[in-house]
Amino acid sequence: MTNVRDEVEAVLRAWDAYEVKRGGDPVIDFDLLPGGPDPEPAADRLGVYRRLAELRGDAEGPVRERVDADLAYLGALLGERPPLDEYVRATQGCGAVGWSPEYVEERRRVAVAALAEVGVAWGPEANAELRRVEGLLDVADAPDAIRGAVAELEPAVRELTGSDAPYRLTVETAEVEAYWAFWLDGAGRDVRLRLNLPNVEFTRAGARQFALHEVLGHGLQSASLHARAADAPWVRLLSVHALQQVMLEGLAQAWPLFVTPDDAVLAARIRLDHYVQLVRARAHLDINAGTPVLDVAGRMRAAVPWWGDDRVAAQLADRGANPLLRSYLWAYPAGVDWFVSLAEKGGEATGNVLRTAYREPLTPAGLAALWPEGPRIGG
Structure with a gap:
């Protein structure tokens, strides 16, 4: 073998x-x-x-x-x-079934309540207002803010995961016409973080989210898997079109709910992102089912009132016309929904999931085996 x-x-x-x-x-x-x-x-x-x-x-x-x-x-x-x-x-290793309108509406109400807790009203300006509450940050100040957030939060992540793996981080900038603002890749314990400047808008809360998602999520997790890779029975090459991606993206998005559950501003961002990912999932299904594009776009703009046509058009093309993103982008809603649910009601299973996720590249089937009572991954 x-x-x-x-x-x-x-x-x-x-x-x-x-x-x-x-x-x-x-x-x-x-x-x-x-x-x-x-x-x-x-x-x-x-x-x-x-x-x-x-x-x-x-x-x-x-x-x-x-x-x-x-x-x-x-x-x-x-x-x-x-x-x-x-x-x-x-x-991706899970179904592309989607979530019921009732469930998506329930998650919207959760997001609305979380926004209200930090003084943000639902509507076309909700995202912009939340960014102001998060504390706008000049790009020049972002590296220090991220390093400070990593130093603050890394002990908690290591305690939750049991990881003692070292890593080396380098940061590069790029200007790419793509959906991503940040991208992390690398080899072994060397982690490269790319900032896509046209899409980057830093906030103080966002620096903490960024530290958890990219550096202590993807970066430390990949270095931790590297530390156990020599005799592993699995393929030692991670690819976004493969079955570990639901786990990687799901946990990275949900980390603040495990590490900083009392941070109301950061929780509001995660709750909002969760709802938005479910909206994207519905559009992903619709555009691949042949639903007329104007119908899909209209539903997206009604569900997320701060999105413009340019944003909607790019998201539809990514999910309908790009072979890589047609697969990979499903990992985001599928993963975040499962890990948010784990943070809310995982109980004793939570610790085992977090530790195992930094020891092996879990597939959706592997996640379900660790928490059989959890929701079906992918809707």
Whole structure:
């Protein structure tokens, strides 16, 4: 099995080199076991697909699940377009079912109440007003604010997860026309954080959220997985089209509810983000089901009144037309809903989930096994 795992990793490294060379999206988001010479880029995608299909026959357990995700995503890059639920189950490991209107409305009411607690009224200016309450911060002051937040919050995260893994953080800036404001990748204990300046708006509360999500969430978590990767039975390459992403993005979004539950301003942001992710999930389903675009856009703008047409258009294109984001962006609502529920009512299971999440790249099935009473992941 180890040999099959290693062969799969070699194929993925070659595929990643091919995509990067041609200017495409990287296949590998975080290399948990770096080292060795730079891989020779694969000749083409079809050859990669054939080799992965061959290896799948000998793979078992988590390696086979990972190969299935790679084949589904690579098939989409080659032109396949399976139904959304089938595609998301193969790549993210959960269903793309969605949440009932009643549940989404319940989460909206929770967000409205959390906003009211910090003096923000629901409406077209709610997000802008919340940012003012969070404390607007000049970009030049953001690095010090983030470092201060990391220093303050890191002991609590390490205590909750049991992680003693070291990491090295570097920060870079970028100007990319994309949905993301922050992106974290890296190899081993080296963590690279990219700030997408056109999308970055810093606040003091946001610096704390950022520290928990990117640095102590993705960064420390990846370094912790690296520390246990040498003899791991799973593929030691994290990719956003693969089954660990629901866990990674879900916990990163919900960390403030575990670490700073009494911070009303930060809680308001998380409650609002949770609701907004559920709205995005509905749009994700609708645009992939063939619902007319103006109908989907109208519902999105009614549900989130501070969104403009430019924001809505970009989100629809990402979820409907981009093979990577059609899979990956489902991890955000699926993950945050499960981890918010864990923070609210996980009880004794919570500690085990948080510790295990920093020891192995849990899939949705792995999360459900640790908390069987939790909600169904993906709606």
